[in-house]
Structures are given as structure tokens and as C-alpha cells.
Amino acid sequence: MAEDGAAPRIHLHIGRNKAGSTTLQDFFLAERDTLAASGLRYCLFGHLKDSVPGVLGFQTQFELADHARAGHDRAYLVSNEFMFGWPRDYTDSMAAGLAGFDVRIIAYIRPYGAWVCSAYADAVKHGESSRDFDNYLDWLRPRISAWPYLEGWGEAFGWDRVRVRSIDPRDLEGGDLIGDCLSALGLDPAPAVAAGRSNRAPDFGRWSRCCGPSSSGMTRPAGMRPAGASPTRCAR
Secondary structure, three states: OOOOOOOOEEEEEOOOOOOOHHHHHHHHHHOHHHHHHOOEEEEEEHHHOOOOOOOOEEOOHHHHHHHHHOOOOOEEEEEOOHHHHOOHHHHHHHHHHOOOOEEEEEEEEOOHHHHHHHHHHHHHHOOOOOOOHHHHHHHHHHHOOOHHHHHHHHHHHOHHHEEEEEOOHHHOHHHOHHHHHHHHOOOOOHHHHHOOOOOOOOOOHHHOOOOOOOOOOOOOOOOOOOOOOOOOOOOO
């Protein structure tokens, strides 16, 4: 946390999507009073502003910066996975708007094979894609690597301000996503013990060969062939 007289610290949890963001956001929201008592104000940001009555929110980084400069809290936390994949000029604008603050970036990455399967499951579940898996994978392939997105954040804020972790339990402090994030925030990870996981992806067994623990060597599941349906918009 920021020392007395220092600029407030602003934590930006930027996602990635399909990497535990909903679980973390549900926890932050449920435990916002406990976080506030520890000196960390959880705020809604961007399109999430006003989505929960009574919870402080900001549409832009400039609104957040104005509020923080007024000295209301020692530290702030915003979480929005759409920040991970937005255009680079948005990231640069975020850095400019929060200049002078102690900004820390937190990002979680899902192993690529599992991330692709989860993204496909979500697109099918919400009717956002009628592609078969093979065609969906071909469409998604240029977007799979996290590096181009992380590079923008590292260059805009400085790599010493960016913390990236895989959501593989072996890479998390205590093997737990929420506990790991609380540790990154400088807080006691103990409250994570009773927390559950949100937004579980459907369990489609025939994707299991694609969704192994490795982030490389991704293979296409057998038994999935073009369905003949016309492709529709597919969420990122």
C-alpha cells in the first residue's frame, strides 16, 4: 500500500478472458468491504460502471485519476478483462491518464490449449459462433498468443509494473487463484480459502485431447467435422 503522502497505488487486473476473471471479480465484489478495511477500494471500471448499485465505478481512467487525486483511499483495484485485448492506443491512453500514480498490472494466462477450448465453449454456449471447432481454431489462431497484448502493457507502464501468472495451480502461490491475487495485492491470502470458482466452462469430453495441461502442441479433437452451418460473429 502507498505510504502517507505518496500517490495512491492503482492495481489494474486486466484479465485475460477465460482465465479466472469472473471468479476474481465475484470475490472482489463480495469482499469489497473487507478489502476497503485493508485500505484497498474495489471499483467497477469501463462498461461495468453502474452494473452493481452502490459500488463505486468509473467510466474512464481520467475519472479514476481525478477521484484518486482527491485522496479518498490509499489504493484502488479495478478489474476488467477487456483491457487485456483492447487496442494498443487504449493502453497508451491508460498510461497517460494514470501518470504519477503507482500503477501495478496483474494478468493471468490460461495454458493455450485449455484457453482455446474454453473460448470455443463460451462462444457456442452464448450462440456467438456456429463454426465447427476446426474452423474456429483457424479463425482464433492469430489471437491465441498473449504476448502481443502483454507487450503493450509492459512498454506503456514498464515491465517492472507487470505481474503475469499462469492459472495452472502449480504456478500460483498456495495453488489458488484468489490467494495468489491477494498476495499480489499485498494482502493476506487467507480469505481465499472459502471462495469458489465462478463461470465454469461446459464439460465437453470430446475436447479433452485439446485441453491438456500443456500450452504447446495443441491438437484438434477427433470427431469434429464441419457442420455445414454458415459462420456467424464469434466473440474474442
